[in-house]
Amino acid sequence: MTQPLLRTPLYDLHIELGARMVPFAGYDMPVQYPAGVMAEHLHTRTKAGLFDVSHMGQVRIRPRSGNIADAAHALEALVPADIAGLKPGRQRYAVFTTDDGGISDDLMVTNMGEWLLLVVNAACKAADFAHVHKALNATCTVEMLDGRALIALQGPAAEAALVALNPAVAAMRFMDVAEMALAGVNCIVSRSGYTGEDGYEIGMANEGAETVARALLAQPDVAPVGLGARDSLRLEAGLCLYGADIDLTTTPVEGALEWSIQKSRKPGGARAGGYPGAQIVADQLADGTTRRRVGLRAEGRAPVRGGAELFADEAGQMPAGRVTSGAFGPSVGGPVAMGYVATDHAAVGTRLFASVRGRLLPVSVVALPFVAATFKR
């Protein structure tokens, strides 16, 4: 039996805006609006795009002791990121690791002062909640915030558009988080996102989501953007999609996510290890890995998609890896992809061949991101 698709509080607005809705992680979500993926992508890079990401999971972790450090230390047993060192009003990227060093999801962690807020992927949220609840229940209350929506405002015009609702957002820096009223709705605003552009993610109770979304859409440079452009934007920004570029079979080191393991959690650090698979990750940090996630740029115009096999030779005899995400990059003006390649083929500039419809197309290993980030640090 098929479960009926869930709807976010902005469902009616999407329909009103002419969105094409598709099933995604159990939700009926807008993949694009009448402007189309290409125009929505470029609008986000030049002005500001408004995204509904209310399908994502939001989890509140409250320390039973009342001491936030207890919650932070408890969460560090599940993620390699430095949570204890995360200051109030700050956000950080993290991954949940498994005993064999794989990744069971990636997430954003915010120190809300008296509690921690996790934002996790929609497809993983039930499993993530169970995982966190089981591990932290002794020391913390763990709560799925089902009644909360999340929208993202991304692009160079995002600041001006949000300032029109509350001037306080101008002073925020990348990964700052603050509670404030927008259009009369209490919101949690972070200066972050998934496009490589400056911008904000805005959480609020479901009831207030449409008010805030409409107030933002009323700003001159803001247009709605669907999941289609969200994917091409994040790919150009070199950001991983869980389930494609990282998963249970990839470690943070193979995934080129060492930057998400701060010094305090690395071998020799004050709180080194202590998370699932820590020894495997430590060994990989020291010795390297046999494969690595890299950026790939096709020489021709044919997009190289996720799943394409990579070879070291034009004859396709020497397997070198596999593409995990690929699309036409509207801002790059050509095909962009990410994938895993054997470490001896991972150096920038290495020429490989991707199998596309039986043809071997030349691609080059390139540095990520494809489009430079414009975060306000």
Next chain:
Amino acid sequence: MTVYYTKEHEWLRVEGNEAVVGITAHAANELGEIVFSEARDPGTTVEQGDSVAVVESVKAASDIYAPVTGDVLAFNDALTDDAALINRDPEGEGWIVRMTIADATQLEGLMDHATYTALVG
């Protein structure tokens, strides 16, 4: 000049013993901006329903199925540098592939313009 349509949203224009094949305006609109297209190599024999070409949007690749059995004669070279021509003029300059018609009786199983228009509303 007779034009036929398929339920997979291809059109086929009969020119003597040959067919010019493309995608309908409805399909082009559904796919969004097309960024790349290519066809099977000239000389390749394709059966009715086989993939004869591909069109790609930002997000996905879509197969174009041969409306009839025949040999690929040519790809529309204008699409090499400007695949979005398919969006601008899908049933004209944005044709995709020229092929032979091996068995003209297959045309009888295709739709005429009125039937196709009714199908896509």
